[in-house]
Amino acid sequence: MDIFVEHFGTQKADGSYEISSSQLSLMTSVINIGELLGSLTAAPLNDYLGRKGVFLIASIAIIIGVILQLVTDHNTSYIMGGRIILGYGVGNFSATSPLYIGLFVASFLCAGSLLFPFHKLLPPRSIVVPKEINSTVAYRVPMGIQVVFPVIVLAGLWWVPESPRWLLRKGKKESARKALVLVHRGEQYTPDEDLSVLQQDIDDESLKAAESSWMDLVRDPIERRKVVYSAGALIAQQINGIQWFYYFGTVFSKAIGLQDPFLMTLIVFIIQVVVVFVAVLFANSLPRRPLLLITTGLMTVSIFVVGCLGIPGNTPSPTIGKVIFAFIIIEITAFNFAWGPLGWTIASEMAVGRNRNKIYAISVGCFWITVWATVFTLPYLYYNANLGPKTGFVYTGLCFVSLSYVYFCVGEVTGRTMEEINGFFADGIPAKQWQHQPSLAERAANTHVKGDDEEKSAGSMQVEKGL
Template identity: 25%
Template sequence: MGRSSLVDHAAETASATEIERLADAQDAIAQEHDLSFSQALKLYPKGVLWSIVMSTAVVMEGYDTKLIGTLFAQPAFQKRYGQLVKANSYQILAPWQAGLSNGSSVGQLFGLLIAGYISERYGFRRTMITGLAIIIPIIFITFFAPSLVVLEVGQILFGVPLGLFQTTPVIYALEISPLCLRAYLTNYVNFCWAFGQIIATGILRGVLNLDNQWAYRIPFAVQWVWPVILIPLLYFAPESPWWLVRRGRLEEAREVVKRLTSSRNINFDVEKNIALMVVTTEYERTVNAETSYRACFQGTNLRRTVIVIGIYCIQTLNGNPLRGYSTYFLEQAGLPTIQAFNMTVAGFAVAIVGGFFSWVLLPLFGRRIIYFWSLVLMLIIMVLVGALGIPQAESPKPAYAWAIGSLLLVSSFLYNCSIGPLTNTLCSEIPSAILRSKSIVLARWTYAVTTIVAGVLTPYQLNPTAWNWSAKTGFFWAGGCLISIVFTFFYVPEPKDRTTAELDILFEKKVPPRHFSKTSVDLAEDIYGDEEKKI
């Protein structure tokens, strides 16, 4: 056989393999669409379990986020680190409140950039174990901090591994689950964040009557619990099969898929599932083979990156910083310290209920519809909070303080049944598979920047020694809600019931966001076009 014949034969063999793989991928997509929720749970019981284990690390982020902001309202912490502002009344001054609130966020900026590289190079499992191991010695700094300066250093260092946790669990949850489960598992990440916050508030409420150093050291010490539990568990966790495919380790990917799924399901074809991952990855590489941060801003990836950045920024713009300071805010609005803590605990209990309610909404409505209308409702709530702040500032009454607190409870429920959990779902679904880690890193990085800005503004807005806006701060965040509504209407698409390959094609075809749910996709025709038909 001549050289030209060998080349032709090799090309024909490659084309035949490609066509067969494409056919398998189409079958896998059809199976994904046909799989019901109950069937998916029976097929992926171990996948669900490992996703939950990986996501539990986010409890630490939620705990840390709530811990510092709530300590500002704790008498023992105020007396140890604050300044005397009037008879027997201590306050952490607004500049230090801003610095401590932002310390973790500054560290997260570095952690996020590192996460984008090491998670794609070394895998999600190793990244998480490394981050948890680093956290253990860092906790000693905050636990024994003799001054606000040392506490600030500890917060910054603590934020670096938290940056690893912000992206890895969400991507892992999406990549080890079938289409109909991915929204629930990515939503669960927000549950963990809420769990962390309610645990922090509950512990701080429990030590509120202590008048010594243990009132704030015990809450710091609780942070040691999570690495001790999670490191041994994650050691046995499987790696993401999508990551293994991206690394060219197909045999290992097959073994992981077998490990994640139930062997009793005879209708599931592992080979076709892997074929879909391979076809999706290869198609994305033909569009743009780069996997750097720069690639996130090239071609259609620019549009996808802008969308996920905008969605994460909306987490700040909708008024989350105000809820993060809810204990301190309610105290300044006129509630007694104990009642302010009780309302905050109730707020996070409501948040958990809201998280479960989000699972009820998911099968009934599209992501875009839930997200858009929840922002409209949040705008109304923030306007009402601001409006109540006007008479409260002129003639403070307990009724106003309780009304403001009640509105914050409603906003907490609304956020946690819509905006909060859907942020993780939308931002894990919208990027391409090969740029998913880096796109989410960029989005979270921008979110961390907005959090830092808000962390500077919010203490000044609420602190009586600074601007003293109190509840009128609601008007400020109502403006943020309005910006969020406009962005959502024009930019956020509907990814419900779309595989990664289908979303790739919709973005390549430049389909308007409002038409994503109505546009049909044919994998073979849209990827190969006329060439496929000729074959």
């Protein structure tokens, strides 16, 4: 998008324009600052305003952020300010949407929530426009299209029910009843049982909150292990180089000599949508450890090959560029089939026990910090350190960190209850042995059988004594 570089870059001695690595780093990564703030403030906003209130604030924030970017054609301050505000809205959505969806599709989420990754698709990171356009339309269309999603949310916000759980917390039992009836509209449904279950859950949460402590996450080895497993999932998800292609796909494809850099953006986006959809349908039925080990291995090999192909020079030939692009496709496909959805699922499942909310809050914070650090450092590695495609070697090393996390920290917990997972942590059972542990029902049955055997044994002894 040469017109964007001309408008927001600096002129060089030869009359051409460029965006320096420091400018590129800041303009790209500031959105993650907003996303971090949005995700951290979502919890108190949800408590005070409810889910619909947060959706309202998030939608308005995204619209304001987009408008700030559209009103300027030379001022980078407006671009960065707009991206921070837009990111704040995205952070609100990313932290609140799973909570809201989970209220109405709880059975699906308990099987393993794969709905988390959809916040990555909305608003879209980029929209393809014809490369021949050489006016502000070339970058204002991709920016402006991001208002579509929040406008749709605002238009439908009046018609969707508020969270019944939040309404019960506020003492609005009748409103909670109406919300449940609205969700089950057209069915023969009586909300009394669900209201009782929700109220019991709220009471249990209150008891756990009274026992919860931030210092436990540091001092208690069991709680500390939960933090490592939960936050580690989202850190391992992001350090494998995937943001290189999401945030800098157009810039990178141009650097490796592809004829139409925007084609890569389109292909990446289509693959992301299609593979995430397939993952939602099938990935949760597959064993997680081998799935993550295989896909992370594929990503490691792909990013390593990209680095190797950059050894002859930082400006590859068109043929080498196409080979690099092929391995990028492998990387993106592997990521979106496994790490994309499962990273969020694992982080949520590992946050169990009395400190569940605190552990998950730390995990989400670690996610946005990791994304920001990755996006901020990429231009410096690629340009200032003069690594070019050899930046792939850096992420190859980090992929081994992700592999280590999978080997030591990922267990098979599909179909397990939170109480069972909490028990694994309390008993100090290694993650790779979780699959072979009996369920609570099996333990109860074994205990019952053992009790019967002991009673029979005691009865036999009494008979022997009588004889």
